[in-house]
Amino acid sequence: MQYKLFQSDRFSFFSLSSGSCGNCYYLGNSYYGILIDAGLGPRVIKKRLAEHGVELSSIMAVLITHDHYDHIKSVGHLGGKMHIPIYTTREVHRGIRNNPMIHHNLNGSLKYIEKSKSFKIEDFNITPFHVPHDSNDNVGYYIEFGGQKLTLATDVGNITDEIAHYMTKANHLIIESNYDEEMLKNGSYPAYLKERITCGTGHISNREAAEFLANNFSSQLRNIWLCHLSGDNNNPELAYNTISEALTRKGVNIGKDVDLHVLGRNILSAKIIF
Numbered sequence: 001m002q003y004k005l006f007q008s009d010r011f012s013f014f015s016l017s018s019g020s021c022g023n024c025y026y027l028g029n030s031y032y033g034i035l036i037d038a039g040l041g042p043r044v045i046k047k048r049l050a051e052h053g054v055e056l057s058s059i060m061a062v063l064i065t066h067d068h069y070d071h072i073k074s075v076g077h078l079g080g081k082m083h084i085p086i087y088t089t090r091e092v093h094r095g096i097r098n099n100p101m102i103h104h105n106l107n108g109s110l111k112y113i114e115k116s117k118s119f120k121i122e123d124f125n126i127t128p129f130h131v132p133h134d135s136n137d138n139v140g141y142y143i144e145f146g147g148q149k150l151t152l153a154t155d156v157g158n159i160t161d162e163i164a165h166y167m168t169k170a171n172h173l174i175i176e177s178n179y180d181e182e183m184l185k186n187g188s189y190p191a192y193l194k195e196r197i198t199c200g201t202g203h204i205s206n207r208e209a210a211e212f213l214a215n216n217f218s219s220q221l222r223n224i225w226l227c228h229l230s231g232d233n234n235n236p237e238l239a240y241n242t243i244s245e246a247l248t249r250k251g252v253n254i255g256k257d258v259d260l261h262v263l264g265r266n267i268l269s270a271k272i273i274f
Contacts, residue, residue, distance in 0.1 A: 011146055012273045013172060016040060016048040018154075018227045019265035023071050025174065026054060027143065027150065032122060035062045036141060036152055038074040045074055052271045056082075061111075061121050064088035065131070065154055066138035067095030072102065080104025087111040087119075089128070091137035115139060129166050132157035134201045142166040148274055150174070154228045157201035159212050168216050172274065174263075175213070177226040177243065178203035179233040187233055203228065206239050210246035217252055223272060225261045236262040 009029050016024040022039035026049065033054060038045065046056045062078055064086060065071055075096055079086040086109050088096075093110060096102055113119060118127045123146060128139040133155040140153035140163060151170035153163055167173055184194060184205075196202050213224065226239050240262050244254050254260050263269050 015269040018263035066135040076104030079109035095136035206242040214246040
């Protein structure tokens with residue numbers, strides 16, 4: 001696919017959906033953009049992009065975090081049929097290739113990346129980093145553009161020093177806040193599933209996200225988005241309040257020092273312009 005080069009203008013971010021129902025995020029400007037994950041159907045992606053004035057034809061690349069289906073549902077269509085480059089690690093590409101639910105071969109759209117090795121897509125300078133999770137592989141993305149820095153880390157088994165390094169550099173941070181510990185403990189999930197979620201290669205809780213954010217808050221941070229909330233063991237108000245209260249106790253003024261957002265499950269979020 002050939003892309004025309006344009007002069008940059010202001011960038012924006014929004015979520016098309018977040019959670020086990022499907023994950024897909026947009027970052028771009030008036031001329032071009034990228035998707036991070038593609039866990040929705042292609043028609044839904046096209047429709048939700050259009051609701052924020054974004055044409056699917058302006059998408060220059062898809063960055064994939066890992067090969068669980070709620071993150072890769074449309075990669076076959078986007079890469080194999082529309083020929084949009086699909087960037088991820090060899091291990092994740094292998095998982096995609098072996099998934100019987102992906103019906104199109106990525107062919108020439110397949111792009112390999114390596115952790116800690118930066119690459120460029122137009123104005124985006126992108127550094128993938130390791131994120132522990134029970135998939136073939138999993139990466140977060142640290143993206144520099146227009147003098148700004150955005151970090152996304154989802155499906156985080158635990159916050160390692162490397163993840164913390166990239167999170168604390170961000171002006172705009174998308175961080176998992178998957179479950180409330182009491183809801184999970186007292187909920188209906190079988191013991192093996194509770195163990196999978198909490199074992200260090202599953203997901204992080206509201207409390208873990210809150211403690212990290214409160215203990216590592218930087219004045220350069222402008223936006224926090226809480227992502228990948230559980231539909232059974234969390235809710236948006238609880239996640240928001242847990243993080244907000246932890247930051248407030250550290251003297252952070254929500255709405256003045258930083259804006260805090262919760263990304264909904266199968267819901268198009270507001271478009272935030274930087």
